[in-house]
Amino acid sequence: MNKATQALLERIESKRDEVTALTQDLVRIPTVNPPGDAYEACARFLGERLQKRGFAVEYIRALGAPGDSDLRPRLNVVARWTGASPGECVHFNSHIDVVEAGPGWSFDPFGAEVANGRVYGRGTCDMKGGLASSIIACEALIESGLPIPGALEISGTVDEESGGFSGVGYLAERGYFSQPRVHHVIIPEPLGVDRICLGHRGVWWSEVETRGRIAHGSMPFLGDSAINHMSAFIHLLETQLQPRLQGRRTAEPVEPAGARVSTLNINSIHGGQVPQNYSTDARGWPTGDLPAPVVAHNCRAVLDRRFIAEENLEAVKQEIIDMLDELKRTRPGFDYGIRDIMSFVPTATPKDAPVVDATARAIARVLGREPSYIASPGTYDQKHIVRSGKLNDCIAYGPGILDLAHQPDEYVGIQELVDSAKIMALAALDLTAGKRQH
Numbered sequence: 001m002n003k004a005t006q007a008l009l010e011r012i013e014s015k016r017d018e019v020t021a022l023t024q025d026l027v028r029i030p031t032v033n034p035p036g037d038a039y040e041a042c043a044r045f046l047g048e049r050l051q052k053r054g055f056a057v058e059y060i061r062a063l064g065a066p067g068d069s070d071l072r073p074r075l076n077v078v079a080r081w082t083g084a085s086p087g088e089c090v091h092f093n094s095h096i097d098v099v100e101a102g103p104g105w106s107f108d109p110f111g112a113e114v115a116n117g118r119v120y121g122r123g124t125c126d127m128k129g130g131l132a133s134s135i136i137a138c139e140a141l142i143e144s145g146l147p148i149p150g151a152l153e154i155s156g157t158v159d160e161e162s163g164g165f166s167g168v169g170y171l172a173e174r175g176y177f178s179q180p181r182v183h184h185v186i187i188p189e190p191l192g193v194d195r196i197c198l199g200h201r202g203v204w205w206s207e208v209e210t211r212g213r214i215a216h217g218s219m220p221f222l223g224d225s226a227i228n229h230m231s232a233f234i235h236l237l238e239t240q241l242q243p244r245l246q247g248r249r250t251a252e253p254v255e256p257a258g259a260r261v262s263t264l265n266i267n268s269i270h271g272g273q274v275p276q277n278y279s280t281d282a283r284g285w286p287t288g289d290l291p292a293p294v295v296a297h298n299c300r301a302v303l304d305r306r307f308i309a310e311e312n313l314e315a316v317k318q319e320i321i322d323m324l325d326e327l328k329r330t331r332p333g334f335d336y337g338i339r340d341i342m343s344f345v346p347t348a349t350p351k352d353a354p355v356v357d358a359t360a361r362a363i364a365r366v367l368g369r370e371p372s373y374i375a376s377p378g379t380y381d382q383k384h385i386v387r388s389g390k391l392n393d394c395i396a397y398g399p400g401i402l403d404l405a406h407q408p409d410e411y412v413g414i415q416e417l418v419d420s421a422k423i424m425a426l427a428a429l430d431l432t433a434g435k436r437q438h
């Protein structure tokens with residue numbers, strides 16, 4: 001390692017308190033999604049900090065996009081620092097939203113308390129710690145005086161936890177994640193300080209509706225229950241589809257390994273009347289709402305099908321439709337509808353892509369060990385960058401333990417914040433210079 005790189009790493013080491021404080025500041029802005037609170041405060045906090053350090057800052061509100069309102073504007077921030085000579089642009093993208101705190105905390109979820117060498121709070125790990133590391137990495141690079149060509153970008157984007165359509169999805173459609181503006185993207189999601197996440201499985205959400213015929217609940221034989229029809233469909237899913245999916249195994253390094261097969265979850269089901277508050281008193285008399293006695297004429301279920309790189313979306317859909325058609329042929333009275341809710345195909349950045357290669361070398365230099373390569377069971381904002389941005393040179397890499405995300409007493413280790421900042425800085429240094437080494 002040459003002297004200048006050594007000095008850069010020492011500079012980041014000396015920012016241990018700063019990266020901790022920045023993580024704390026971010027966690028104390030409760031950007032809970034849903035509904036999407038405090039986005040503007042968080043975006044402005046980031047923008048003002050980066051502007052002071054020489055970044056050109058842009059605020060992009062996803063006007064009219066899902067969730068956007070004057071009360072809760074979907075405000076994204078993109079900051080760009082341009083180097084002294086031409087080169088490539090490395091973009092660090094973090095989502096600023098966090099999920100609700102939920103019960104079971106022994107720390108204040110938005111207090112960002114430091115204990116045991118960790119910062120505790122909602123979003124420490126997913127992913128304000130990673131955001132803080134990427135900011136410290138870029139600031140240290142700029143302060144180092146090293147000749148950095150190209151550009152460094154940092155974005156704070158909204159709504160990742162609810163699909164990212166008003167965040168990265170909105171920006172990617174407008175060229176913020178495409179060449180020639182951007183060449184390499186690192187998303188500091190909490191995958192662990194020595195792991196590189198290459199991509200994710202595909203997803204198809206759909207809603208299946210079965211139809212019946214309404215009748216009096218005391219004479220169900222005069223009607224036709226949509227719930228019974230749905231039950232027949234679910235029986236087929238359990239006895240035929242799910243065993244078949246268990247046999248489909250991907251070659252991608254999905255973690256946890258249980259997700260290396262295709263999966264199906266029934267996210268929700270609803271048939272008949274909307275549930276009310278039912279209750280009785282000591283005599284057994286109803287005291288709450290009263291249901292009406294009817295046979296359900298309608299039943300809806302949301303299916304969450306996750307598929308592997310070896311499958312294709314059309315076949316994934318057709319497989320479900322074939323089962324429904326089979327029921328239509330064989331089961332008297334069976335009728336159905338199906339509609340798409342959302343789909344994304346699997347992404348997998350090749351292992352020899354520049355961003356993977358540079359990050360792997362940086363991990364080896366900082367930690368003295370080789371990285372492991374993984375893929376994610378669920379999608380994250382990489383899906384928009386690949387689909388709308390048409391950019392494949394993208395990974396998720398950042399501090400924190402994925403299993404802690406969305407849990408009570410979520411935390412990020414301070415050592416990990418520092419180590420990953422060093423790794424991000426070294427990777428960015430090589431990538432902006434277009435350095436390739438295999």
Ligand SMILES: [Zn+2]
Nearest residue numbers: 126127160189
């Ligand atoms: Zn996340």
